[in-house]
Amino acid sequence: MANKPISMQRIKQIIRYHHEGMGVKRIVMMSRTSKNTVKQYLSKYKELGLSQAEIDAMDEYSLHRLFSAAPPKELVTKDPRYLRLEVLLPDIVKALRKRGMTIHKQWQLYAASEVDHYQRSQFGDYVRQYIGQSKSSMLIEHKAGDMLYLDYTGDKLHLIDKESGEVSDIEVFVGILPHSQLIYVRACHTQSTADFIECTRLCLEYIGGSPAAIVTDNLKASVIKSSKYEPRLNQAFESFGEHYSTAILPCRAYKPKDKALVEGAVNLVYQRIFTAIDEKEFSTLEDLNAAIALLLDELNLASFKGEESRRVRFEQDEKSLLKPLPAIAYELHQSRSATVMKNGHVNFSVDKHLYSVPYTYIGKKVRIVYTSSTISIYYDYKPIAQHSRDYRKLRYTTEKDHLASNHRFMSEWNPQFFIDKGKAIGEEVAIYLEKLMESKAHPEQGYKACLGVLNLAAKVGAERIKKACMRAHQYQNYTYWAIEDILTKNLDQIDPETETLTDKQQTPEHQNIRGNGYYN
Known part of the structure; x- marks a missing residue:
């Protein structure tokens, strides 16, 4: 109706007053409704040809459809053609989900099976009305295996460094098959091209194939310059798409409805995954992704809208329609130049992390080739070092074999190293070395003293050093000099339990010692 709509209860009152024989003036006064509005609704009521009982039996939604719009007459009079079509509509809509299926093809099948049938345009209107979509929004009904939507969550997860307690933000990648x-879902360190390509590759491996197209947001990792007509794609990601035989389709800038499905998936990830992850602490990306994988399986196996799960629906309708993956996985390689520093490490400027190379290359200019997971270092095209990529800033990754022999030995020093060395000689030596390091303000202050005790062991043998450590432990004297003094004076040869001091020992013979006669 052109005028402001009134309540459905008021419409029923107007019709009831009409059947009671009231005139328009009386109905206007009783219903407190304008004269024109009463006339329009009574005219509509007569046009529909329904009885008062049928009107009273209708719920508000059905009454609203009759009086607030102009529905097809068949919906009111229940045309036999529509009754037959109404039974077929659920199967028709389900068939439209399949790739290559159109409303026109479904109409041809319908027309072939019905003698008295609707024409194509009327059939299309009823189908679109059934699924609650206008003709212009039918593109939202995605075909199986057609597209994969990708995005990052706005909120981030976190990793906590065990040594320093530093908290680092972690990006979360989300992909969804619309059908x-x-x-x-996967956590990664950054939104860089390398990480984005790696996450997309793992996503394709997760679903076991390639869709016809990948739809992305306007990330720098996928789009260099957005455009309403022809966006410029990131060359590396475009190459990735060619490798997997899939097209790259960026969304329009500032058009969130273009990626409404993946936005909905992000909200679901917040509810089902983030809430569980936030209750725990993780120090490595591998542990975080392992926890995400378990929660992701639960999400995909849960009943979806009261029907089969996402996983079941994927296996039944979509998996067979994906393109097979290539035999060789795509991996993006990038490179940087660096000079080996005097400490035998190169500074990887992207992450501000330092990696070791053999000490013989100190001062040389090398090439660092990196992926999202590995660091390879070359000198004159010859590989000289390879490391797992570490994203922690201002930290060192050191391979012991790369160090000079004296540096390599010192790099192994720690309390347990010296305790183990002591145990190899005897338990008494291990206990003494442990006490020696504990007596210092910092264990490293005792490393050199421990090394000196071990060197004495090499000179005098295991038995003597064990006895020397036992005697020094009894004295609670934990120094290198205590052990050296015991060994020099052969005190380790005396049994502490049977040790006695004789007069001769109390007063040793010496020309400078005064005798007892001196005091007479």
Whole structure:
């Protein structure tokens, strides 16, 4: 109706007053409604040809459809053609989910099976009305295996460094297949091109194939310059798409409805995964992704809208329609130049992390080739070192074999190293070395003293050093000099339990010692 709509209860009152024989003036006064509005609704009521009992039996929604719009007459009079079509509509809509299926093809099948049938345009209107979509929004009904939507969550997860307690932000990648609603989630360090490509590759491996197209947001990792007509793609990600035989389709800038499905998936990830992850602490990306994988399986196996799960729907309708993955996985390689510093490490400027190379290359200019997970270092095209990539800033990754022999030995020093060396000689030596390091303000202050005790052991043998450590332990004297003094004076040869002091020992013979006669 052109005028402001009134309540459905008021419409029923107007019709009831009309059947009671009231005139328009009386109905206007009783219902407190304008004269024109009463006339329009009574005119509409007569046009529909329904009885008062039928009107009273209708709920508000049905009454609203009759009086607030102009529905097809068949919906009111229940045309036999529509009754037959109404039974077929659920199967028709389900068939439209399949790749390559259109409303026109479904109409051809319908027309072939019905003698008295609707024409194509009327059939299309009823189908679109059934699924609650206008003709212009039918593109939202995604075909199986057609597209994969990708995005990052706005909120981040965190890793906590065990040594320093430093908290670092972690990005969360989300992918969804619109038809089956199967979701993929993975944590990564950054939104860089390398990490984005790595996450997308793992997503394709998770679903076991390639869709016809990958739809992304306007990330720098996928789009260099956004455009309404022809966006410029990141060359590396475009190459990735070619490797997996899939097209890259960026969303329009500032058009969130273009990626409404993945936005919905992000909200679901917040509810089902983030809430569980936030209750725990993780120090490595591997542990974090392992926890995410368990929660992701629960999400995809849960009943979806009261029907089959996302996983079941994917296996039944979509998996077979994906393109097979290539035999060789795509991996993005990038490179940087660096000079080996005097400490035998190169500074990887991207992450501000330092990696070791053999000490013979100190001062040389090398090439660092890196992926999202590995660091390879080359000198004159010859590989000289390889490390797992570490994203922690201002930290060292050191391979002991790369150090000079004297540096390599010192790099192994720690309390347990010296305790183990002591145990190899005897338990008494291990206990003494442990006490020696504990007596210092910092264990490292005792490393040199421990090394000196071990060197004495090499000179005098295991038995003597064990006895010397036992005697010094009894004295509670934990120094290198205590052990050396005991060994020099052969005190380790005396049994402490049977040790006695004789007169001769009390007063040793010496020309400078005064005798007892001196005091007479």
